[in-house]
Amino acid sequence: MEDNRVWEFESSLWTADADHYRESIDPAVVMVVPQPPYALTGEQAVEAVIATPRWTKVDLTERRVSRPQEGLIAVGYHVRAERDGVEPYEAWCTSTYRWLSHDNWKVVQHQQTPVVSG
Secondary structure, eight states, X not given: OOHHHHHHHHHXXXXXXXXXXXXXXXXXXXXXXXXXXXXXXXXXXXXXXXXXOOOXXXXXXXXXXXXXXXXXXXXXXXXXXXXXXXXXXXXXXXXXXXXXXXXXXXXXXXXXXXXXXX
């Protein structure tokens, strides 16, 4: 997957609907988010994120992409996410994807460290 597609895919995980999210997450995913229960795996991670309202605007900056071996992509970035009625959310994040088949990549790891203001 080329870099521009990597960032389109990552952005879509913040904004797309539940069906897209479910299709994009590997059953073996490990996810760390800033709310209890914090460390999630598999279907628990998928359900937790689906239950969270989607963001309407995201800006991914400080982008880094690594390809440590064929079929594995790791990314790191800063996100600023917005939706009506809540303060913008900022975090440093990582995600790791594994390749299953042509144009079929799944998230196997995601982590968020919120930016603490002040």
